[in-house]
Amino acid sequence: MRIEHLTLKVSGRSLYPLWDVSLRVEDNEVVAVLGESGGGKTSLAWAAVGRPLPGQEVVAGKVYFKGRDILNMPPAERRRIYFKELSLVPQNAPDTLHPTQTVARTLWEIYTAKNGKGEAREAVLPLLEELGLPEEVLRKYPHQLSGGQKQRVALLLALLNRPQLVVLDEPTSALDVLTQKKVKDLLGKINREHGTGILFFTHDVSLAFSLARRVVVLYGGQVVEELPAFKRESALHPYTRGLLASGPRIGDPPLSRRGIPGYALPLLAPPQACSFAARCPQARDVCRKEAPPLVKVGEGQVRCFAYAAGAQRGG
Numbered sequence: 001m002r003i004e005h006l007t008l009k010v011s012g013r014s015l016y017p018l019w020d021v022s023l024r025v026e027d028n029e030v031v032a033v034l035g036e037s038g039g040g041k042t043s044l045a046w047a048a049v050g051r052p053l054p055g056q057e058v059v060a061g062k063v064y065f066k067g068r069d070i071l072n073m074p075p076a077e078r079r080r081i082y083f084k085e086l087s088l089v090p091q092n093a094p095d096t097l098h099p100t101q102t103v104a105r106t107l108w109e110i111y112t113a114k115n116g117k118g119e120a121r122e123a124v125l126p127l128l129e130e131l132g133l134p135e136e137v138l139r140k141y142p143h144q145l146s147g148g149q150k151q152r153v154a155l156l157l158a159l160l161n162r163p164q165l166v167v168l169d170e171p172t173s174a175l176d177v178l179t180q181k182k183v184k185d186l187l188g189k190i191n192r193e194h195g196t197g198i199l200f201f202t203h204d205v206s207l208a209f210s211l212a213r214r215v216v217v218l219y220g221g222q223v224v225e226e227l228p229a230f231k232r233e234s235a236l237h238p239y240t241r242g243l244l245a246s247g248p249r250i251g252d253p254p255l256s257r258r259g260i261p262g263y264a265l266p267l268l269a270p271p272q273a274c275s276f277a278a279r280c281p282q283a284r285d286v287c288r289k290e291a292p293p294l295v296k297v298g299e300g301q302v303r304c305f306a307y308a309a310g311a312q313r314g315g
């Protein structure tokens, strides 16, 4: 998948959930998009599967999946690839399950759409086990499941047909710690054993850097940094470094929290300054007067004047 210079606008308002966002997911790759709420993650997740959120419009940019422009694909054609080649597990996944169908019925419909009348049970049972779901969930309706079970069923639906790419918006946020680990292990396993590409959106710094090969940091609707996950300690952007420093550490007093002072604000107009300037401990005059470019630095990219001089423009 390649997302190229994507800009989204809220219809009828000067509000930009995304501004000139580019990223790619290579075959078999795991990429994390990391950022706080309000940074544009959910807008990007839906646009990545060709369906911008209601009320948002594409101002510029393309999204290519297997070389085809998925944003401009006829809806019927797009529906044909969902669950077979490309799956989305949205943030509100538990609410998207069909309320009047048992889990088994929904699974069967999705399975047969790709495989014809094959043996769905053989495909489902190993996934159930790996997700820690009892077989009896197959006979249940969504309202009979807990929130965590529904989240895992939604994940099962997305993975059932072994698509080439799965897009997940906050895949573990509704889960307890043990189930979070199961889901993370399963995603890693599916990537390793089946070559499924994974693009996931999260505010969880630890999940992003431990599961992904590359991490793209989104702030104010813009990519502010991209880096290989193993370069975590070499992150450059003050926002990325703030996120990395905000996690709990051994020795912290109980209930203490570190964070980045201030709030992420949506982009109200084409950027005329650094969107992070109001919260940045290193902000200078130029940061409030000009928008920093995204530049290549080493194996990554960063959008910050501290690294712009003499660097190569990214894209």
Ligand code: SF4
Binding pocket: 237, 238, 239, 274, 275, 276, 277, 278, 280, 281, 282, 283, 284, 287, 292, 303, 304, 305, 306
């Ligand atoms: S451009 Fe300036 S305000 Fe923005 S992150 Fe860099 S130093 Fe901070």
